[in-house]
Amino acid sequence: MKKPMRVVVWGPGGLGTVAIREMAMLPEFQLVGVRAYSDAKHGVDAGTLVDIAPLGVKVTSNVQEALAIECDVVLYTARDLSTFHTDDEIVQLLEAGKNLVTALPYHYMHVTRPPEYVARVEAACKKGNSVFHATGVNPDLVGERLLLSLTGLSNDVRHVKMQENWDCSFLEPETFKVCGYGESVEVAKQSPVVRAISGNFVKQGLAAWAETMGITYDRVTVENDYPLAAKDLSHGSLFVAKGTVCCITTRMCGYLKDQDKPFMTVEVNWAITHESLPPGVEKVQGWVLTIEGRPSIRTVIDIKSDFATGERFIIPGDKRSESGYHAVVATLLKAVPKVMKAPPGILKPLGTPIHWLPDLRNL
Secondary structure, eight states, X not given: OOOOEEEEEEOOSHHHHHHHHHHTTOTTEEEEEEEOSOGGGTTOBHHHHTTSSOOSOBEEOOHHHHHTSOOSEEEEOOOXXXXXXXXXXXXXXXXXXXXXXXXXXXXXXXXXSOHHHHHHHHHHHHHHTOEEEEOOIIIIIIIIIIIHHHGGGOSOEEEEEEEEEEEOTXXXXXXXXXXXXXXXXXXXXXXXXXXXXXXXXXXHHHHHHHHHHTOOOSEEEEEXXXXXXXXXXXXTTEEEXXXXXXXXXXXXXXXXXXXXXXXXXXXXXXXSSGGGSOTTSOOOSEEEEEEEESSOEEEEEEOOSBTTTTBOBSSTTOXXXXXXXXXXXXXHHHHHHHHHHSOSEEEOOOOOSOOOOSSGGGO
């Protein structure tokens, strides 16, 4: 009988909670540890922490205790503050010999981050004989795998757009307020949090396409829009008055030389509810993928717990079971056996084997 893959969850927040719950239902995984950032969680059973049956695994807020746990992989699900504040801790884990899988925006860091940091990660992997891998729904599965695969239906590609449309109503009202929702455009612009977080992920998608296609962008543009509420909206204790910000859009475009239209566009629309998405934007919890070519192709990815009922949460009413988070965790868990078999170093996104290229002789 095959042994289960031993996993430590590093950060039992939104994604970490889902990871713990999922592994409790998957016999191929064994949760062996949880590292929390809050002392209030120290000593609590991991199952109790996420409102399921006790698992016999105690949460620790002590870093050295967590590092001493024998495991095959660490699922690194620390909160993203958009500042790459996790850089040092990731290096620490890799140096300690921990294979690490994360959904944070490190996917194409060899072209999006300073070379000095990439060298630090590579050195840490060498020292610890460990593997580092970033994956997720977007970037990675949607953009670098599904969207790339769809280009296999076209013999020419002129423009590609990956648009993420997300109803963020599962977040706490306080989070919206800090990010500038319910404020004037001028006030919202002073809060860089949403722009920075979304921008870090959008940059990964744009870089992925350039590398995969073997192209160099002549220029890259970044735009931010602040759609305004057409009527008064309320979300818990948050009131969004008509005419104030109800959605934040980040759009990045990559242009080829001598072209007026972008070759690649990556856009995210993070709205307080589906109702507050900009006019003309499809109200899906997921992505709209568009390829302009010969022929042109369009597909929609809509993530829900149940299409028959329209239920969004895996456990109805439990906002910690947001279906999109379950999708992200699925990509992390599926990467675990790949990471365990990989040689020490940075394991780049896995990509897809067949897709369109400007010159098919490069396949």
